[in-house]
Amino acid sequence: MTTDAPDHRDRILDTAAEQVRRFGEAKTNVVDIAKAMGLSHSAIYRHFRSKADIFDALAARTMAEEAELAARFAKAEGPAAERLRGLVLALHRSKRAKLGEDPEIHGLYRRIVAERPDLVTDYARRMTGLVRQVLEDGIAGGEFRIRDLDTSAGVVRDAVTVFVHPAHVEQAVVAGLDMEPRLQAVIDALIAAFEATGRHDK
């Protein structure tokens, strides 16, 4: 591996994404990506084993970007309830925007989500960890009365899956549904539960 590997990898992924946008997933191949970059295909194979490997890395990068978006709310100041709401809303909006603006990339992403449960598990674990941080701050600040942090972070993950899972978001967009009022109502309920839990545990 050369020292410029991360940068090279990113540029290959950018070019692959551009090719998928313009020509579709099926018509994008390693030779075309290399040609568009003015490289030989062996230069690509130094970083990726195959076209499938490039596409997996593209999906993984999208997931990493969403984790960064969520991390902003985890690290922010302010009431935990509003940071929790902001985090989940930002993820939902990001999914929806990508689906609308970038249908080819979204199709690629959705296929990989279905085929690579390991990537999804890793993504869900990171996201749940970020939610856990917000809940922990909520306890420290006296906002939330939560008994088991891991369980409560898992409750958030499961209860909002329908608003962030690409297949569900796509169905809603195709049907012309605005899911945000429903998402707000679910977050309202979760916050009410976290504020109240202490009352019921004694």
Added chain:
Amino acid sequence: MTTDAPDHRDRILDTAAEQVRRFGEAKTNVVDIAKAMGLSHSAIYRHFRSKADIFDALAARTMAEEAELAARFAKAEGPAAERLRGLVLALHRSKRAKLGEDPEIHGLYRRIVAERPDLVTDYARRMTGLVRQVLEDGIAGGEFRIRDLDTSAGVVRDAVTVFVHPAHVEQAVVAGLDMEPRLQAVIDALIAAFEATGRHDK
């Protein structure tokens, strides 16, 4: 239509399900179903337009059976919180059992769920109506302090989707995951929210 139409329809669906179980969806056709019932294929076409029509009706019947299962909890006596828990758990267990015992039928069902959003919308509306009844009883009995019944019924529907949607349940079963502790935790949170809502609305 003859007067025995509903009964005939049901027998055709039973036979079709049996053929799908034994030979798979692709190898099941109207002529074989008729042969297995000792009928001519025109007798089948009196009730169904096509093989696809039969399969859609099979999926619709499965959904109707689940609605009946859920209705038992909606009509039962006892605390609303426990009926809500029972209703959602029964749906989750039913989905999981069918997936394990009847993989061919489940595959058919999952395909139709993806292709016929109209059937799914209708199913979701019925289920949400049953949840609404339980919540309404919970308000009448002084257990729940809910401002907007429709919103709260929708919150239950959305928050438990991951535990009753065939694609998610299948993923969990394939991965060997027991989702029940997670489902219990989500229901705990919803009940805490419904019991507490009044406190936060004033």
